[in-house]
Amino acid sequence: MQETTKAEDPSATFTGWAAVPNGHGILQKWSYHPRPLTADEIEIKISHCGICGSDIHFSSEGWGPITRPAIPGHEIVGTVVKRGDAAIHQVGDRVGVGCIVAACRKDPCEWCAKGEDQFCEHMTITFNAPYKDGRGGISEGGFADRVRVYGDYAFKIPSAISSPEAASFFCAGITTYTPLKRYKAGPNTRLGVIGIGGLGHMALQWARAMGCKEVVAISGRDNKREEAMKFGATKFINTSDKEQIKAAAKSIDLCLCTNASKDNNWDEFLSMMAPLSQLVLLALPEVPISFTGSHLVNQDVAIIGCHLGNKADIEEMLEFAVKHNVRPKVEKRPFEECNEACKDVHAGKPRYRIVLEMDGAKSEHQ
Template structure:
């Protein structure tokens, strides 16, 4: 166990300690139990007792420093679900509310509001704090710590009430995988005139197929390098399957996709092949960040007005809308539950691409609670 706080001078609530699974100094990709004093609960914050947290590819990139080096100790986890156990006097939630927290925990606070918050696109806020290892810019100091833990304190506008139709374990993955796939479908108006492609049938892709089916897309093409998820892709809503290891199938699909979500973060993807399938005036939307630069020649883009764009999460409004849509349409992530204590094994499985389709860590209800301290 490590006792030093994770950087960033801030006021601490010495009356309580939260315990999480952290990337610690010298720990490489292995998480170890680590406790910290949270920031004092402010008037507009809630304290959440965490019951579930999904494991996302980003957590693995982070822990293994695939994207950049990190400040340790750091607690990952950003598909968080739990119960409100404490509230500040101005918080919008009540004790006992079941809420979820995703990739962001703060945006502009107080009177100065950035352009993006004003536009309702807080995911681009100039003063945002992401859920873990990110400095708070609210004047109170400290660095955010994520959901692989027993508790978390967040501003109540970043804790979203979970519709009663959705179980806590199933709700978790909406807060990253769900919103990441929902927003671009909304932004690019996926619907009855859209021939949609989804590259990669995993944690993100399996939800994207379900959104697309509920939105009534004209054609839903699951695109994968292997046939092993073909049957499940059809169950999830696909109307067509392309195995990219079969060059004939790619040729037959030339210029046939109007909007394509790429969930594949592998650097050795064949971008030329993906682009060859894009129709005129189409968008290829990157949802995962490859660790290496991607390369392609420009002819597909120029000859057919094809755009390669990215998409980053969604706004608070998008998250609320998505949860309602999922509840109404019966869309649920396909999950495998594991106890929090198996976190390192579970992370290894995610790293190896084994889950079908999302691993959700589940807290043993008999052991979870924050530890009061006398120090």
């Protein structure tokens, strides 16, 4: 590692693949000057970055118009190459960055004081978000050669987890781990997982490791049945078969919905929920959802959301993954093929997470 100087270079330039206004989801090569590195920040040379459905929704403007070039990507893995004097990481550390890159930098707010920094009013998400720390600037994500973040939002990766695998933990992993922890999934839980993709295949593995009484994989097709069982499912429901849905009535205590399809039949999902159960929305559909209210009232069923996890959750999750051998199934693609890879994610082709890999990273922590 040669880049250990503490002096700031005002001409520093980072290059990535940005979503642009009216770009129809096609990413373009784009460069920017990062904010000056401060005492508690680090600069990361990116080796890998996972592609999440959120990146596709954003880039294709499904969540609203893009007003400026913006680099997506929030499942970031790389090596620290510069650090501020007070940064908690050292040059050479292998770290990961997820969906948040900053929260309270001065007096903690109510939520940071509770250790739930993901709800902080001063929180900055990883890309295309204004920093609220008084220094100005807009965050840029991990579809790039480098990124700068506050050190406390970069997490040291255990040596047992490879870099391509590690990327998916920082969104798909924590997004599914947190609700299972929060709602105490365990030996008395009949768990359902809707959608067996990047998030769903992680949820099945967490559930198996947590010893859930029953783990039900729910999908509209049979093509992932065998793999779902290997990931940890004990039962599989194909929602295109109405008899299977009827047979599953009131049988699920806790259900994670990882599928953002506009074609989701919420009444069918709710019909499978047991009394006093929770249906947790993890994916964000581009259109409003609708359902019959009696499903909720008659069975005391709750539809709730779950927003990421806090810093302690992420550290705990990584330790849990090592202990229980939970790993995402990933397909590596060169960063230069990001547009083709994003098209495949949009089409639902990955089995199960595509991770972009920078040139020269192939021999590092594979």
